[in-house]
Amino acid sequence: MPEKLLQVEALKKWFPIEGDGLLSKNQNIVKAVDDISFYIEKGETLGLVGESGCGKSTAGRVILRLIEATEGRIIIENEDIRALSSKKLKKKRKDMQIVFQDPYASLNPRLKVGQILEEPMSIHINISKKERKERVKQIMADVGLNAAYIDRYPHEFSGGQRQRIGIARALAVNPKLIIMDEPVSALDVSVQAQVLNLIQDLQAKYKLTYLFITHNLSVVKHISNRIAVMYLGKIVEISERDEFFENPKHPYSQALLSAIPKPDPKLKRQRVILNGDIPSPVNPPEGCRFHTRCPYVMDICKSVQPELKDAGNNHFVACHLESVITRKEE
Amino acid sequence: MSNVELQHNQAGLVQINRKKRWRTNASWKRFKKNKLAVFGAIVLITLLIVSVLAPILAPHNPYESTKGELGLFDVLAPPSGEHLLGTDSLGRDMLSRIIYGGRVSLTVAFVAVMIATFTGVLLGVVAGYYGKWVDTVIMRITDVVICFPVLFLAITVATILKPSLFNVIIIIGLVSWTTMTRLVRGEVLRLREMEYIEATKAMGQSDFIIIIKHILPNIMAPIIVQGTLQTAEAILTESALSFLGVGVQQPIPSWGNMLNEATSIMVLQFKPWVWMPAGFAILLTILCINFVGDGLRDALDPKEKN
Numbered sequence: 128m129p130e131k132l133l134q135v136e137a138l139k140k141w142f143p144i145e146g147d148g149l150l151s152k153n154q155n156i157v158k159a160v161d162d163i164s165f166y167i168e169k170g171e172t173l174g175l176v177g178e179s180g181c182g183k184s185t186a187g188r189v190i191l192r193l194i195e196a197t198e199g200r201i202i203i204e205n206e207d208i209r210a211l212s213s214k215k216l217k218k219k220r221k222d223m224q225i226v227f228q229d230p231y232a233s234l235n236p237r238l239k240v241g242q243i244l245e246e247p248m249s250i251h252i253n254i255s256k257k258e259r260k261e262r263v264k265q266i267m268a269d270v271g272l273n274a275a276y277i278d279r280y281p282h283e284f285s286g287g288q289r290q291r292i293g294i295a296r297a298l299a300v301n302p303k304l305i306i307m308d309e310p311v312s313a314l315d316v317s318v319q320a321q322v323l324n325l326i327q328d329l330q331a332k333y334k335l336t337y338l339f340i341t342h343n344l345s346v347v348k349h350i351s352n353r354i355a356v357m358y359l360g361k362i363v364e365i366s367e368r369d370e371f372f373e374n375p376k377h378p379y380s381q382a383l384l385s386a387i388p389k390p391d392p393k394l395k396r397q398r399v400i401l402n403g404d405i406p407s408p409v410n411p412p413e414g415c416r417f418h419t420r421c422p423y424v425m426d427i428c429k430s431v432q433p434e435l436k437d438a439g440n441n442h443f444v445a446c447h448l449e450s451v452i453t454r455k456e457e
Numbered sequence: 458m459s460n461v462e463l464q465h466n467q468a469g470l471v472q473i474n475r476k477k478r479w480r481t482n483a484s485w486k487r488f489k490k491n492k493l494a495v496f497g498a499i500v501l502i503t504l505l506i507v508s509v510l511a512p513i514l515a516p517h518n519p520y521e522s523t524k525g526e527l528g529l530f531d532v533l534a535p536p537s538g539e540h541l542l543g544t545d546s547l548g549r550d551m552l553s554r555i556i557y558g559g560r561v562s563l564t565v566a567f568v569a570v571m572i573a574t575f576t577g578v579l580l581g582v583v584a585g586y587y588g589k590w591v592d593t594v595i596m597r598i599t600d601v602v603i604c605f606p607v608l609f610l611a612i613t614v615a616t617i618l619k620p621s622l623f624n625v626i627i628i629i630g631l632v633s634w635t636t637m638t639r640l641v642r643g644e645v646l647r648l649r650e651m652e653y654i655e656a657t658k659a660m661g662q663s664d665f666i667i668i669i670k671h672i673l674p675n676i677m678a679p680i681i682v683q684g685t686l687q688t689a690e691a692i693l694t695e696s697a698l699s700f701l702g703v704g705v706q707q708p709i710p711s712w713g714n715m716l717n718e719a720t721s722i723m724v725l726q727f728k729p730w731v732w733m734p735a736g737f738a739i740l741l742t743i744l745c746i747n748f749v750g751d752g753l754r755d756a757l758d759p760k761e762k763n
Contacts, residue, residue, distance in 0.1 A: 220661035
């Protein structure tokens with residue numbers, strides 16, 4: 128069995144929101160991430176999917192301790208990240224990096240590309256200035272940027288090129304885990320494919336492990352080994368990629384998959400249309416979070432929260448219905 | 458893909474030099490277009506040069522009373538060839554005192570603003586960056602200082618500390634950092650959420666370096682603008698304090714304490730040359746600083762198009 132690089136156990140992130148009045152005591156809590164558990168094996172890509180506001184980006188940031196978790200354990204190579212002192216955490220950051228969604232906001236406009244890429248090296252890798260520059264050039268070549276651009280400012284690049292710089296920055300310290308927080312969502316479709324391929328090439332070259340956060344199922348299908356679906360702070364389904372796309376078990380996943388456009392106009396699609404909006408995470412529904420929109424809702428769903436249960440084939444689903452559901456589309 | 462990109466790269470390379478200083482150039486262009494700002498800048502630079510060269514340019518010693526034909530002091534003499542702006546109530550040459558007074562007023566303003574800017578930026582950055590209780594404490598202190606009537610506070614402190622040039626600088630510095638703190642805190646709050654700051658945190662960069670390298674350079678523009686406008690205010694405060702007699706003390710000339718002569722109704726009504734030049738000097742300087750400040754604000758705003 129392959130080694131697990133990252134293990135997340137019962138991770139919670141609750142944001143308190145203060146009441147309106149100065150003296151009001153009743154604090155509301157946003158349960159952005161509520162008790163999620165999963166693991167990522169070395170060298171694989173786990174796609175974390177969900178609609179906006181479901182807590183997937185928060186999960187990514189909590190894992191890196193950019194936001195402190197409320198509860199739970201984050202274990203990277205047998206070390207509990209949450210238990211590390213700030214000094215040890217700083218060292219550990221070399222192993223875990225992040226690539227952000229917005230290539231315009233993720234680069235300091237006042238620094239040249241060379242400076243941006245040198246910064247992580249100067250913190251973690253003890254090499255001379257000259258060697259650093261060599262390494263910067265090499266990484267720029269790795270991500271498909273002309274090394275002659277080293278003295279340019281971010282605003283002189285296109286969105287796709289900027290995202291390459293962002294990826295290069297994450298790569299600069301030879302991390303083991305990279306959290307990709309919607310790295311292609313802000314890019315043009317044509318550029319998306321290029322960047323996705325780059326991300327895959329780099330994974331093969333440097334034996335990287337990815338947590339790939341996105342709302343785009345086609346992207347996730349292209350890049351992931353396994354897929355986890357989040358809904359309102361909870362993981363509702365987690366499975367191998369092919370198994371997920373052929374046999375989605377959770378009603379929410381089925382609805383998501385039925386929404387993917389197909390490039391064949393003659394093909395008849397049966398869409399599962401969900402009613403209503405995603406409920407507010409401030410006061411999430413009792414029982415199964417999805418019961419307000421679920422087409423198969425039963426009484427038990429309104430009171431009992433379903434746990435992730437093994438459905439065979441390394442496929443876990445959190446649904447009271449799991450055995451009943453068959454795929455409707457075929 | 459790589460082919461297409463390579464061509465693109467080569468075409469891009471040619472542009473590097475032209476585009477390199479793009480940001481600075483665009484700002485400078487916008488500033489040049491603002492005629493009032495350019496006028497203000499020219500006047501201010503002239504004032505600075507005159508102040509620096511005061512010993513050379515001043516026709517008389519500003520501390521010495523001049524004697525007239527009869528061996529009497531030439532008191533309150535109207536403008537003439539000898540004294541271009543006349544003399545004051547002690548017979549000292551007005552033009553020389555205006556020139557030297559500018560030296561004092563500008564120094565007081567610049568040093569005080571430097572103190573205020575340093576304090577303001579430091580507190581603002583700390584409050585904005587660390588947030589939570591640090592933020593609350595600093596901002597409440599700021600609120601308290603804002604609530605104090607500046608002049609009243611300054612007069613009280615000046616009386617306790619004994620009025621002197623040095624004390625005026627300290628007092629103005631101590632009361633005028635609040636706007637800067639609020640401004641900087643707001644900017645830092647905005648920047649703190651930017652992804653590039655998060656990225657440097659994810660690298661394990663220390664807070665100090667993040668502030669110095671990533672936050673400060675990106676809030677320089679508002680700091681410069683606020684600092685400029687604050688200078689005008691500092692000159693006004695200095696003048697007010699000196700006018701009231703708790704600022705710069707005689708015989709050192711400052712524009713404020715020269716205005717003090719106008720408290721005599723006789724001077725005010727019949728000897729306008731004694732107080733009008735100082736008043737005009739203050740007016741002109743503040744006007745020009747504000748012109749330059751407004752110009753800088755528009756010029757440094759990245760959202761502004763050419």
